Amino acid sequence: MNAKPIITKPDHVAIVMDGNGRWAKSRGLPRVAGHRSGVKTLRKLIEHAVRIELNTITVYAFSRENWQRPKKEVDLLMDLFISALESEVEDLHKNNVRVTFIGDRSEFSNKLQNSINQSESLTSLNSGLCLNVAANYSGRWDIIKAIQSIAQEIESKTLAVDDINEKLVSSKLSLADYKDPDLFIRTGGEQRISNYLLWQTAYTELYFTETLWPDFDAKQLDLAIDWFSKRQRRFGKTAEQLEQTQN
Ligand code: IPE
Ligand code: IPE
Ligand code: MG
Numbered sequence: 001m002n003a004k005p006i007i008t009k010p011d012h013v014a015i016v017m018d019g020n021g022r023w024a025k026s027r028g029l030p031r032v033a034g035h036r037s038g039v040k041t042l043r044k045l046i047e048h049a050v051r052i053e054l055n056t057i058t059v060y061a062f063s064r065e066n067w068q069r070p071k072k073e074v075d076l077l078m079d080l081f082i083s084a085l086e087s088e089v090e091d092l093h094k095n096n097v098r099v100t101f102i103g104d105r106s107e108f109s110n111k112l113q114n115s116i117n118q119s120e121s122l123t124s125l126n127s128g129l130c131l132n133v134a135a136n137y138s139g140r141w142d143i144i145k146a147i148q149s150i151a152q153e154i155e156s157k158t159l160a161v162d163d164i165n166e167k168l169v170s171s172k173l174s175l176a177d178y179k180d181p182d183l184f185i186r187t188g189g190e191q192r193i194s195n196y197l198l199w200q201t202a203y204t205e206l207y208f209t210e211t212l213w214p215d216f217d218a219k220q221l222d223l224a225i226d227w228f229s230k231r232q233r234r235f236g237k238t239a240e241q242l243e244q245t246q247n
Pocket of ligand 1: 063
């Protein structure tokens with residue numbers, strides 16, 4: 001007998017929004033035009049996620065490695081983050097979306113930090129979609145922070161080495177309050193993680209599409225979810241074991 005899908009809809013979707021630059025280049029536009037278009041895509045996707053009642057979306061907006069891009073692009077991206085937050089936060093709030101940021105915000109300008117803090121506090125009591133924005137984030141940075149925190153507790157003798165386990169490490173990482181992502185989507189054709197949620201994606205289903213981020217839409221999110229619903233998540237067990245527990 002074929003195994004029935006265990007979960008049909010993912011609770012938590014992690015997205016690498018890649019391909020803005022190539023989208024712009026193919027139209028003879030500056031890269032920033034691709035980023036602007038990418039913001040519109042994200043807005044539509046969030047509206048769709050609210051409609052289909054997804055619990056959590058975590059989007060990769062800026063990696064720690066992205067600082068290495070030309071200063072002009074980085075500066076324009078920072079301006080875009082500020083203007084996008086300022087123009088979108090009211091609507092997000094109206095849609096009952098709770099916005100949080102992961103990553104080291106202290107390296108951003110005061111203006112951007114203020115926009116981030118304000119969007120988080122305005123939406124903090126909302127009970128709908130949780131939108132996590134990874135900005136100045138990387139998976140290795142996240143793990144290093146967790147190691148530092150654990151090492152400090154050991155140094156101050158509030159923790160013993162034997163107390164270190166998966167649960168403890170998870171609790172020290174970004175997204176500690178969330179279930180691990182069920183579905184990872186990367187647009188733009190590259191099949192890599194690019195230092196995203198390294199620990200949290202241990203058993204996440206990975207979905208790659210050639211579609212460039214500005215061209216991604218609600219229908220394509222539905223396709224990815226449909227693909228996800230056909231996966232059999234075994235978490236190390238056998239297919240037969242899963243079929244037994246389902247029947
Ligand atoms: C992703 O699109 C957005 C950010 C990294 C900020 P890219 O800018 O990486 O677009 P491509 O990959 O160059 O097409
Ligand atoms: C990953 O995309 C980061 C974001 C989407 C924010 P990149 O375009 O930076 O990834 P690489 O450099 O192609 O791996
Ligand atoms: Mg890219």
